[in-house]
Amino acid sequence: MTKQCNKALVLLNMGGARNKDELKMFLTNMFNDKNILTVKSNLLRSIIAKFIVSSRLNSAWKNYEEIGNQSPINPLTEKLVDRLNDEFEDICVYQAMRYTPPFASEVVKDLELKGIKDVVLLPLYPQYSTTTTKSSVEDFQEAAKDKFNIEVIEPYYQNKVFNEALIDTIKNTVENPNEYNLIFSAHGLPQKIVDAGDPYEKHVNEHVKILSDILKEQGVEFKSISLSYQSKVGPMKWLEPALDKELEKYKDQKVLIYPIAFIVDNSETDFELSIEYKEEADKIGIVDYKVCKCLNYDEKFIKAIRDITKL
Numbered sequence: 001m002t003k004q005c006n007k008a009l010v011l012l013n014m015g016g017a018r019n020k021d022e023l024k025m026f027l028t029n030m031f032n033d034k035n036i037l038t039v040k041s042n043l044l045r046s047i048i049a050k051f052i053v054s055s056r057l058n059s060a061w062k063n064y065e066e067i068g069n070q071s072p073i074n075p076l077t078e079k080l081v082d083r084l085n086d087e088f089e090d091i092c093v094y095q096a097m098r099y100t101p102p103f104a105s106e107v108v109k110d111l112e113l114k115g116i117k118d119v120v121l122l123p124l125y126p127q128y129s130t131t132t133t134k135s136s137v138e139d140f141q142e143a144a145k146d147k148f149n150i151e152v153i154e155p156y157y158q159n160k161v162f163n164e165a166l167i168d169t170i171k172n173t174v175e176n177p178n179e180y181n182l183i184f185s186a187h188g189l190p191q192k193i194v195d196a197g198d199p200y201e202k203h204v205n206e207h208v209k210i211l212s213d214i215l216k217e218q219g220v221e222f223k224s225i226s227l228s229y230q231s232k233v234g235p236m237k238w239l240e241p242a243l244d245k246e247l248e249k250y251k252d253q254k255v256l257i258y259p260i261a262f263i264v265d266n267s268e269t270d271f272e273l274s275i276e277y278k279e280e281a282d283k284i285g286i287v288d289y290k291v292c293k294c295l296n297y298d299e300k301f302i303k304a305i306r307d308i309t310k311l
């Protein structure tokens, strides 16, 4: 990056695989994350992680083969970063991913080379979770040590400009909302993590209420609006209702899904929602099943970032 800046905006996200080796890296880093696998002993966690990765890798990779052998999260985030670098004249914009490159440590090196002291961290998670927001922010702070003045942006699921952008996507995806059942689909979380005080479920519930109120104010009426959780992993209890159970209610009806916990499309939207759950919807007899695109690098989201970060 040749731009000269005295401030940096760093977008934080999970990352995603560009090939099978990176999927192994993603899963290994994820299951060694103490915020994801909350067992206290690092050794025990690394043993469990090895076991999960070896049993999951091949079957998980089959999913990526169906979406072009890579997660869309990387090219889309690169476009978002490029667009923001054009938007902000004197702020250098970066991405730091939690489980695949570019890692926080590489961004920190670049910031040091440029002599940047002020850093704003924007987690690409509208709702806070210890498994996502906390994990990414701590990871960056550990890499940064005390080298910068860091400002962390708070959860922004209540932000008006952000929610208007999101509502526009919903309105632009279907012509006759009154024919559709709108399901907000959130990435699931083990119930144990929620019981330990994680605010994610509360934030997601509040977000759905805010969006439902905006739709009502704008006179946009869906047949029904509901919330469910996708992507359960393993045998433990996760947040409910599960999306596959919710879909069973809509035989002979139309369904529109909005992936409420994601800002950038990824394997969970392009594979899980658009291919895997679509097959479920067909089996159930849902007559039309649509999935909204995430905001990605939408111009309205660029405006929302200005409003959220006050940059």
Ligand SMILES: C=CC1=C(C)c2cc3[nH]c(cc4nc(cc5[nH]c(cc1n2)c(C)c5CCC(=O)O)C(CCC(=O)O)=C4C)c(C)c3C=C
Pocket: 014, 015, 016, 017, 030, 036, 056, 060, 071, 072, 073, 125, 129, 131, 132, 187, 188, 189, 190, 200, 233, 261, 262, 265, 266, 267, 268
């Ligand atoms: C096992 C625990 C997991 C928790 C807790 C979890 C929380 C969580 N994840 C996201 C967002 C994403 N997750 C993605 C993939 C993914 N997630 C898990 C497991 C947990 N996630 C796994 C094992 C995987 C890999 C795919 C698979 O094997 O099923 C992704 C996609 C990345 C990509 O490749 O594109 C995203 C994004 C959130 C928001 C969240 C908690 C709120």
Ligand SMILES: [Fe+2]
Pocket: 187, 231
């Ligand atoms: Fe996940």
Ligand SMILES: [Fe+2]
Pocket: 231, 232, 268, 272
């Ligand atoms: Fe999944």
